[in-house]
Amino acid sequence: MSRKDQEQALAVRAVIESYVKACRSGDTMALRALFHDEASMSGFLGGAEILGTPEPFFDAVAQNPAPQTTGLPYEATIKAVIVSDRIGTVELHEQGYLGMNFINHFHLMLEDGQWYITAKLFESAPENGRDT
Numbered sequence: 001m002s003r004k005d006q007e008q009a010l011a012v013r014a015v016i017e018s019y020v021k022a023c024r025s026g027d028t029m030a031l032r033a034l035f036h037d038e039a040s041m042s043g044f045l046g047g048a049e050i051l052g053t054p055e056p057f058f059d060a061v062a063q064n065p066a067p068q069t070t071g072l073p074y075e076a077t078i079k080a081v082i083v084s085d086r087i088g089t090v091e092l093h094e095q096g097y098l099g100m101n102f103i104n105h106f107h108l109m110l111e112d113g114q115w116y117i118t119a120k121l122f123e124s125a126p127e128n129g130r131d132t
Helices: 003-025 028-034 055-063
Strands: 035-045 048-052 075-084 087-097 100-111 114-126
Touching: 003 028, 003 075, 003 087, 003 100, 003 114, 028 035, 028 055, 035 100, 048 055
Parallel strands: 035 114
Antiparallel strands: 035 048, 075 087, 087 100, 100 114
16 A cells, blocks of 8 residues: 555544544534535434435434433444545444444545545444344
8 A cells, every 4th residue: 555545544544533533422513524515324223224414313413412421332443444546435333322333334535635424324233233
């Protein structure tokens, strides 16, 4: 991997680390700043299919107590980061977020020197369900 690719991979990882920090603290403004204005979000939440924008996610974060304030355990692990020039993909596993576990796949784009999440694909499972 070239030095430039390594630097881009670190920058992409930093966006997802910021996502985790914002989720942990319930900071919806920080979350919004990470997503592109035209971002999409889709997946399965409790078995229900979700297709649309991240707005319902931002609302859920705003309406629920943040893990940081509840003291409930919340773990997030980046499983993979792949970067090809100006696009990137990240797999993130979360445990204990809003009472569920999540497998997330993020797509990111570099726009005007800044990495943005353009798509989030996710699947949830109850906390006592299968491992993520």
